[in-house]
Amino acid sequence: MSATPPNSGAPTGPRRWLGLLAAVALVCGGIVYTVEQRTQDARSHPVVVRTSTPTPGTPKATKPSKIAAAVAARRIAVDTILLRRAQAVAAGNEPLFLADLDPANKKLIAAQKILFANLVEMDFGELGYSQAEERFDPAAVRAHGSTTYLVRVLMRYQIPKVDFTPVTTELGYTFIARGGRWLLTDDDDLDADLGPGAHREAWDLGRIEVQRGPRVLVVVEKGDTKRGRAIVRAAAEGLGEVTRYWPRKWAGSVFVIALDETDVRDARFADEDIESAASTGSTFSSLPGQDTADGTVAGGYIVINPNERDRVDEILLSHEITHVATADLGGYEPLWLAEGSAEYVSWRGIEAISGPAEVGKWEQEVIDEALPQLSALPTDAGFYQNSADVYGVSWLAVRYLVQRIGLGNVEDLYEDLARNGNDQAARDRILLTRTGLTEATLWSALATYRPQR
Incomplete structure (x- = not known):
């Protein structure tokens, strides 16, 4: 998944609050600029920032451009909408959740009613939305008009007893200005430009x-x-x-x-x-x-x-x-270890139900049929597309390591690799230190492995 860093350049302290007050005043005044006006104003009204007190006779500093003021006003207006939506979910207030939707988009309104019901049913312990960066799509401007504002939105939430810490997902919102206010008019214009799975959470579907x-x-x-x-x-x-x-x-x-x-x-x-x-x-x-x-x-x-x-x-x-x-833990562990460990646990469950004979039968099948199809441990690249029984071979590798060093040490190996195994050299160093084997020598050991029955 890829994402673009959010804008973190907002001023802090008293200057920020002064900016907010000015922006709120502009929102109340209904100042709106089209795409064309933004471009023209940016060219003809550059922003000048002075860091020292002007001496007598020095020309006064240029006032902030109209476009800068309008952008600040828009940001505050959209922030307010996002805050209202989070508050509406917390309060179970559907009218408040729908209050800032474009009334002309009936399809969006119907979908947002379903979304609201789902978000309430999830019973989030924490929920919030924030603007990341503005995006531009000429097709969206043609569809929604010259005041179109597309923005990547970060949804931060926490499901009680599931998420140890608040987690983040992405959305893409399209706003338009109409009648002196900003309205949410679409929520999927940016889906193709977001990371994998964005706007595809359980409550979105x-x-x-x-x-x-x-x-x-x-x-x-x-x-x-x-x-x-x-x-x-x-x-x-x-x-x-x-x-x-x-x-x-x-x-x-x-x-x-x-x-x-x-x-x-x-x-x-x-x-x-x-x-x-x-x-x-x-x-x-x-x-x-x-x-x-x-x-x-x-x-x-x-x-x-x-x-x-x-x-x-x-x-x-x-x-x-x-x-x-x-x-x-970090996610740097090789896939053969991740999938092999998961298979190890599930086959221990099978063994508890069916006895060791069932496990021994599959182990022999892996040795006789799966191992000869490979020449090394399964690599991360193409792991899930491999036609060989890479899950079985991965399980066999973990089973062998458990017999060699013990399950507790395999778990320690897993954690070390997950946190620190970010390249092949690191993986081999960690594996060698903890097991006396590299991936290559582990494979050689598996190739001659004959389990005791």
């Missing part, structure tokens, strides 16, 4: 229903109550398996999204992930590009492939919950 259990939150289509409750039970069992079979002490909760949608967040089951039963995508307290290039991962949400919703069980969810339980 039609009317939802939320089912809750201890440390579990499940979102399904409105009225899909039976399925939602069944997934809550399966998730609770999967959570118990992760607690039993993965040593990291993790007090988090699980958010499962099971909608009739093939494109939710950054899970795209209509294309490359069509065969996946589920996907765990990261949440970010700071989006990539916002403060750092990689962003700051806060956790993860599970999205179920709509074609697999009737087959969700604790085995599938224990795999995905392992990803959630490790999501905040």
Whole structure:
């Protein structure tokens, strides 16, 4: 996901408050400039900033341009709209949420009514919106008129008992000036220019229903109550398996999204992930590009492939919950370790149900059939497109390491790699220090591995 850093150049202290007062006065006066007027005014009225007191006879400083004043007024007006929308959700006040919509866009109004109901049902502990940077799209200007203002908006929220810290997602809003006020006239003009999964959160995709259990939150289509409750039970069992079979002490909760949608967040089951039963995508307290290039991962949400919703069980969810339980460590671990660890936990659950014979049978199949298809451990590049059983080989690698150094040490290895394994040299150094192996020698060991029965 890529994002553009928000504008952080706003003045602070008394100067900022003076600017706000001036801008509010301009909003009340109904000052609005078109795209053409902005361009002309910027050329003919440059802003001059003086840092010293002028001496007698020195020409007075040029007043701030009309365009600068109008931009400041617009920013305050839009900030006020965004604040009102967050306050409306907190208060359960639908008229306030809809008050700043373009009355001519009936489709938008209908969609925003559904969005409001969903946001209220999510019961956020924290919710806020802020402007990032302005965007420009000539097609949007042609569609909405010369006062069109497109802006990337950061939605910051926290789901109680799910998010350890507030997390951020992106939206793109289109505003127009009409009758001396700014109105939200569209919310998807910028979708194609936002990061993967933006404006594709669970609450953005039609009317939802939320089912809750201890440390579990499940979102399904409105009225899909039976399925939602069944997934809550399966998730609770999967959570118990992760607690039993993965040593990291993790007090988090699980958010499962099971909608009739093939494109939710950054899970795209209509294309490359069509065969996946589920996907765990990261949440970010700071989006990539916002403060750092990689962003700051806060956790993860599970999205179920709509074609697999009737087959969700604790085995599938224990795999995905392992990803959630490790999501905040950094994300630099190799995929063979991430997927192999998740498979290790889920197969421990299978072993508890079916006994060690079932696990031994699959282990032998991996050795006989999957290993010969590869010449090295599965690489990150192309991992999910590989036709070989990369999940099985990854599981075998983790199973081998558990036998060699113990599960607790494998978890320590995972955490070290997730935080610090940002290139191959670092990965091999960490792996060698903690296991006595590199990825290459680990592969060689697997190639000659003969498990004891």
